[in-house]
Amino acid sequence: MALQGLEYKTQILTASVFWYFTWKDEIFRWDHKLEYKNISRLTVKASDVWVPEVYIVNDISKMPIGSTGYNKEYVVVKSNGYMTWFPAKELQTSCAVDVSKYPFDTQACTIRMEAWYHDNKSFVLNTIGSGIETSDAHFVKNGEWEILNLSANPFQYQDYVDNSSAYSTIHYTLILKRRSSYHLITTAFPFVILMTLNLLVSVIPTECGEKLGFCMAQFLTMIVFFTLIAENMPSSSLTISYYTFIVSLQILVSGITILIVAISIYLQTRSLEDRPSCLVRMMFSPIGYFQDSDRKKRCTRVRDSRQEGFITWLDIDRRLNCGLNILLLLNVIVTVSIFVFVII
Incomplete structure (x- = not known):
């Protein structure tokens, strides 16, 4: 009835x-x-x-x-x-x-x-x-x-x-x-907006003092959003919602973003005379492959013949931001793939 x-x-x-x-x-x-x-x-x-x-x-x-x-x-x-x-x-x-x-x-x-x-x-x-x-x-x-x-x-x-x-x-x-119409409006739509706002980290300059605060606000918003979803889910580990997994992934990405931004702000304070150790140069060399090969567009200082090819802290900062952009791009691809899999 x-x-x-x-x-x-x-x-x-x-x-x-x-x-x-x-x-x-x-x-x-x-x-x-x-x-x-x-x-x-x-x-x-x-x-x-x-x-x-x-x-x-x-x-x-x-x-x-x-x-x-x-x-x-x-x-x-x-x-x-x-x-x-x-x-x-x-x-x-x-x-x-x-x-x-x-x-x-x-x-x-x-x-x-x-x-x-x-x-x-x-x-x-x-x-x-x-x-x-x-x-x-x-x-x-x-x-x-x-x-x-x-x-x-x-x-x-x-x-x-x-x-x-x-x-x-x-x-x-x-x-x-x-x-699912109600849940799309109340949960899925705000989540897409939050994920889109998280991409703005790549366009905010590191010199801006609000970049770290913006990342922290995104991280805390995701935590609150995850808490609201967990209140309606059964306390069971037999099956876990893909949606919960996606939100957890965004929290992880936001945490990594905060870490990279904090390191980037610290690297901005290092002088050009400070040279990174050999281990640090080896760690960040692979990321340089994804950067623009034309160094003239991204390098404003003049190097002499003895300094050619030398990696500075500013180069590491640029490679960190390049790695962050790659991470945000992969995050969008994985999230959209999971959404398509769930709908199908």
Whole structure:
């Protein structure tokens, strides 16, 4: 009748449902044409007749169906012996969620109905038609989840203690797809803006005193953003959201950016006479491959023949910033690739 929602943090599916139980009871048969004033149908209390004793075994509150009390429920009895029972219940069933593709995820939740105290020799559960469907008259759509498919699978399982006995059960499966529009506006869109702003680090000059402050502001914003996302995610390590991984990657990149900017500011204070050690020159030589080969465009000082090819602290500073630009570019490529993989 209604799907209240699927709580990610507690992994609980809440839904309002009613069942249509029908069976034949030979005790309640009569010839309505010859006697009883042509009465062919009666409505009696569920407490006055036999009703099937079934349980929703993954319900976290009350497992028996008809938990509201049989005195408040009724059974329709027909003259041919067929009984019809319409118990309604608000279910709160456990559902293991997979958050890996949040907010483009699809979840499969199962409602397990079983007969505990009667084996298959005296009690068998079967489905009518498809076994499960939405009510045309009562169903209320959920704003966060869309029902893609409903299915029912009746089968029998062996007793855990005595393998000679089998019990009847029905598994109802609900395939739910998240409506991602709200999450795209509230989480994905701000994240793209923050990632774009992080690229501005490459255009702000190191001489500007606000560059380090800008990097720190970006880093703290990502930390707060990550905290807001973690509050809605289940505390589980079985599956980790790719979205959480992306935000963690941005925090790592922001931390490395702060480190490089701080070193760059320090290198700006070194004089030209200070010479880097051999180890430092070897560490930063590979990055120079990605720099512009025309040194005249990026070098303002004049070197004599003895200093030609010598690496100064300013050269290391330029190579650090070149490496930072490469890191930011790779970060964008990896982030976009993960987003495409999640959507597909």
